[in-house]
Every structure is written in structure tokens, then in C-alpha cells.
Amino acid sequence: MNFTLKIWRQKSAAEKGGMVSYDVSEISSDSSFFEMLDTLNKTLIDSGGDPVAFDHDCREGICGTCSLYINGRPHGPVKGVTTCQLHMRSFKDGETIHIEPWRAKAFPVIKDLIVDRSALDRVIQAGGYVSINTGGIPDANTIPVPKERSDAAFDAATCIGCGACVAACSNAAAMLFIGAKVSHLALLPQGEAEASRRVQKMVACMDELGFGNCSNTYACEAECPKGISVVNIARMNRGFLGAKLLSEKEKAIRDSL
Amino acid sequence: MNTMLLFSSITRKVLMALAGLFLVTFLCVHLGINLMLLKDDGGRTFSEAATFMGTNPVIRVFEIVLFSGFLLHIAYGLLVSAQNRAARPSAYVCANSSDTSFMSKYMFHTGVIILLFLVLHFIDFYFIKIGLAAPPPGIDRHDFYHRSLLLFSNPGYSAIYIASFIVLGIHLNHAIQSAFQTLGLNHSRYMPAVKIIGTAYSVLTAAGFSLVPIVILLFK
Numbered sequence: 001m002n003f004t005l006k007i008w009r010q011k012s013a014a015e016k017g018g019m020v021s022y023d024v025s026e027i028s029s030d031s032s033f034f035e036m037l038d039t040l041n042k043t044l045i046d047s048g049g050d051p052v053a054f055d056h057d058c059r060e061g062i063c064g065t066c067s068l069y070i071n072g073r074p075h076g077p078v079k080g081v082t083t084c085q086l087h088m089r090s091f092k093d094g095e096t097i098h099i100e101p102w103r104a105k106a107f108p109v110i111k112d113l114i115v116d117r118s119a120l121d122r123v124i125q126a127g128g129y130v131s132i133n134t135g136g137i138p139d140a141n142t143i144p145v146p147k148e149r150s151d152a153a154f155d156a157a158t159c160i161g162c163g164a165c166v167a168a169c170s171n172a173a174a175m176l177f178i179g180a181k182v183s184h185l186a187l188l189p190q191g192e193a194e195a196s197r198r199v200q201k202m203v204a205c206m207d208e209l210g211f212g213n214c215s216n217t218y219a220c221e222a223e224c225p226k227g228i229s230v231v232n233i234a235r236m237n238r239g240f241l242g243a244k245l246l247s248e249k250e251k252a253i254r255d256s257l
Numbered sequence: 258m259n260t261m262l263l264f265s266s267i268t269r270k271v272l273m274a275l276a277g278l279f280l281v282t283f284l285c286v287h288l289g290i291n292l293m294l295l296k297d298d299g300g301r302t303f304s305e306a307a308t309f310m311g312t313n314p315v316i317r318v319f320e321i322v323l324f325s326g327f328l329l330h331i332a333y334g335l336l337v338s339a340q341n342r343a344a345r346p347s348a349y350v351c352a353n354s355s356d357t358s359f360m361s362k363y364m365f366h367t368g369v370i371i372l373l374f375l376v377l378h379f380i381d382f383y384f385i386k387i388g389l390a391a392p393p394p395g396i397d398r399h400d401f402y403h404r405s406l407l408l409f410s411n412p413g414y415s416a417i418y419i420a421s422f423i424v425l426g427i428h429l430n431h432a433i434q435s436a437f438q439t440l441g442l443n444h445s446r447y448m449p450a451v452k453i454i455g456t457a458y459s460v461l462t463a464a465g466f467s468l469v470p471i472v473i474l475l476f477k
Contacts, residue, residue, distance in 0.1 A: 008350070019350055072354035079356075098351035105344050168355050170362050171341035203265050212344030213266045213337045216435040217362055219355040231443050238441025240267050 001027045001088055004096040005040065007052055013108050013116075019098070029089040033076065034059060034066070036088055053112040061085040061225065064160030067167070068113055069100040074164035074223045082162060082225045102163055104172035105210045117163045119209045120177060124161075126205035127198040128181045130191050149187050156184035158226040165220035165228075171212030176220035178202050179232035186239055196243035203240055266340075267439075269333055274436035276330040281433060281458070283323055288465045295472050300402030307401045311386070331372060338365040360427050361435070367428040374421035381408060406473060415470035426463030430456055 002025045010017025024043075027036050034056055041051035057065035066083040070076035076086045091097060101109050106119040145153075157180075165176035182199050185191030191198070214233060221230045264272070290310065293303040310316050360367075384390040385398050392398040393407060408414050433455030437443060442451075 006350075069349060069351075072349065072351045074355075100349055100351065103345055103347055103349055105346050168353070170353060172344035173341075203267055207266050210344060212341040213270060214439070215337075215341070215361065215364055216431070216438045217357045219353065219357040222356045230438065231445070234438050234441045234443030236441075237267055237271070237439060240265075241271060241441055244268065 001029055001091070001093045003027065003036070003088075003091065003094070006096060006098045007113070008100045009052070009112055010101075010109050012111060017109065017112075019100075027088050029087070031088050032059070033068075033070070033083055033086040033088065053110075053114050055114050056084055059084040062160060064162040067102050067115065067117075067162060067164070069098075069102060069167055071098050074102065074167040075162075075225050079222075080225060080227055082160075082164075085225075102167035104163075104166050104212075106172065106174070107163060107166065115163075117161075119211070120161050120163060120174065122209060123174065123178055123202050123205045124181060127194075127201035128185070130185060131194060132190075143189050145188060153184045153187035156180040156187070156228065156232050159184075159224075159228055160226060162225065164223050164225060166211065168219040168223035169212065169214075170217055170219065171215055173212040173214045173220075174206055174209075175211075175214040175233045175236070176224060176228055176230065178206055179230070179234075179236040180228045182236045182239060183232040186235070195239060199236060199239045200243050203236075266337075269337060270439045273330055273333040273337065274439040276326045276333075277432055278436050279322075279326045280330060281429065283326075284429075284462055288462060291466060291469050294402065294405055294469050300406075303402050304400070308399075311399070327375075331368075334365065334368050358431060361431040364428060364431060364435075367424050370421065370424045371428060374417075374424075377417070405469075406477065409470040409473040410477075412474060415474055418470050419467040422463045422466040425466075426459045429459035429462060433458060 002023070005022045005024060006019045007022060008017055009020045022040055024036060024040050027039060031039075034054075037052060037054060044051045055065050055067055057063045059066075061082045061084060064082070066075075068075065068083045070083065070086070075081060075083045076090065078086055078090050099113065101107075101113045102115045102117070104115075107115040107117055109115050159177060159180040161177065163174075163177070166172055166174050169175075182195075182202060185198065186195040216230070216233075218230050221228065290303065290306045293306055294300070296302045380390065382401065382404065385392045385404070386401075388398065392400075392404065396403050396407065409418070434448070434452045437448070437451050
């Protein structure tokens, strides 16, 4: 297969970037998107050029390292997969493929297609954990958790933190990511105790980092490689409102933010 | 205003949603009175309703609440949209093609069109009522019935009016279910019903308001 690639090239965060066109040929339809980019990079290196920088790690869809905004969609045209799980058979022979980095104020470009997503880590650090030692593996059923709750918590916990939700959102909002992180802890007894404090801290941190506001277009859910539901955003809103309205130690929480 | 700006993003959205839902209920009342224009009694029922709305003390108080609701919804709408634009300083070269509701991305645009219509509406009715503008010759400034007939008999005005309400319908279609989601009221059992009711409400509102100029143009 042959493709024309239009790739965002940017030397550093300080420099201006632009789209550069490359042709790749004789690509196997079974090769992955990254193998195709590896082929391009080998050609660039062999000819003394600068290879295209892009994030990747596990290449099996579980680590959340890869990104790429392909033809107007985070992780490309196939639903429910990350870029590393995307194959060239999903494109037409001779197609022009646009490849851009995630774009958000909170995700500055480091080089080419690599962006700094540590804003998401900062939101987690702001309170996305359980602050007591949960110990070793407990015996089964010592803490009763209804099956539905455990399933919902697990569904939220499948978030790999890739940032596709932010990239897809027309407002660059991180509500699906934070909704998932808030939910997977708040739904379980171990995380419930600190739920109201946690949600307030994480939302405050999100606001500080310059993410946009949610306007419920649900592009995040449509593009999430793990299929995380926007129900988690509603759960976060509910938890946040409840915490703001009903939390007895409101002042103590505000002071600790 | 400073404390309003200091509210968190979710609180702001919640206030916007609550104000919006209040405006949605107001539309229902307004539509009910508008439809009285179509009753064939020379505008008696309509004028009685208009007088009631203009003089009843409870309604008078609610008018202040209503204006506050409008101001809050518009001010936060502008603020939130400005923040959203700032959250993505450099735009994508290849436009977003995610599989989402197309119209939900244009809430700001439809909102601005509705705001422009509101300005027109105020010039045509409210400013005349409160004496800021002169009524057309031969029509009393409290005579909304003949004022409406005169305006709607102009096809150009009616076209702008109907187009504005189609835009309002598009705005409401996303707004109603969006408000429920923002308030955290997304429940797997009830959300499908909320979406259907929201769509039905938006279609009926747009159709109901548009019906008045259409009937006046064609039959009066």
C-alpha cells in the first residue's frame, strides 16, 4: 500500500510547527500504524534527515503512552483501539493521512507529535488515590462490594490516561478522564471515605491547569479507546455538587486545597 | 462578579444549567400565551393574558427572576466559551470528525443567534411596553395583539422569527439533556427518556412559536 502522510513537525515547544508531506510506499496492509511510521523514520534516518518523534511504549493497547490525532480523530478511525493497535488495512490505498499531536493548552508540544501529558498526572496527585495503607490482598468477601458497583468501578478503572478525551473534546476538557478517576475510587468502600474531599481537590486542580469546560458533546466517550462512559462525568458532577453543598467540614477542605 | 469567576468550572456549569432549565419552563408559559393570538375573538383572550402577565405582582417578581436567569445564562455562556477557546490555543489542521451530535458543538453560535433575536424582540415589544420606544402609529403601546398582527403580516419579519425559533429548537435539543448531565442526573434508566422528552420539547417549542406567524400570514 502507498500513502501520503501529512505530519506535524515542530522542533520544540518554543518553535512554530507546520505540516510536512511525506510519501511512503510498499507498506503491508497488515503492518501497524507505528510500523508504518518506523518505516518512514528509517528512510528519514538513512537519508540523514530528522526522524518524526512520536510517543509509544507497550504497543499492545494497555499503557496509554501512544497518542496521535489521525485524520481528525484521536487514535485514528477505528473505534475502541489505541494508535498502536491501528493497522494500515483500516486505510485506503493511496490515501492522504493527516497526523497531528494532541492539541490543548494543558498539553504543550515537546517535539513533533509528542506532547507533555503530565497535567493528567498532576490531577491524580491532587487526590486521585486512597491515602490509607490498604494492606495486602484481603480474603474474599471481607469487604462486601455489590457486583454492579465493582463492575462500574472496574469499567472506570480501565482508563489508561492516554488523553484522547482531551484531544477529542472541542473544548479540550479533561472531564471524562477525571470523571473516570473519581468514579473508580468513589464506587468502592476503600475510596468512598475520602470521596468528597478527593473530587473537590481534583476538580480544583483541573481548573488550575487550563483545561476547558464540559459542554456534553460526548466526543470523549466516542473516542475513548477503553469505551469509558460519560455516566462517569455525571457521577463526578453529582459527587462534586454533593460535596460542595453538604460537606460539613467544607472550610477544612477548602483550606487544604 | 469576582466570586462568580472564582466558582469552579463545574459550579459554573451547574448554575448555567439551572438558569437554562428555568428559561425552558418560561418558554412554555410564553408559548401558551402566544397561541392565544390565534383564537378568533379579536385578541380578547390574548390581551387579558397579556394584562395579567403585565400586572400580577407574582409575575412581576418573576420577571426580575427571569431577567436574572437570562443574564446569568448569557454571562456564563460567554465566559465558558471564552475559556474553552483558550483551552486550545492552536487549532487542529484537520478538523475534528468524531462521531458526536453535530449540533452540540454549536451551542455558542446558536446561543448568540438567540441573543440577537432577543434584542430584536425587546426592541419590538418590551421597549415599547415600558415606554423606551414609540409604538407604531395608531397602536397603543400596551396593545400587543395588533402590534403582533402588524409585525407578522410582514413576511420578512416572520421569516426571521421562524428561523430564530428553529435555531432555538436546535439549541434546546442539546440543552435539555445536557443540563441533566451537568446536574449529575444521568441515570441509565431515565436518560433515554430525558433525551426523547428534550427533543420533543424542542421540536414542539420551535413548531409552536412558528405556528403563530404562519397562521397570521396565511389566514388573517
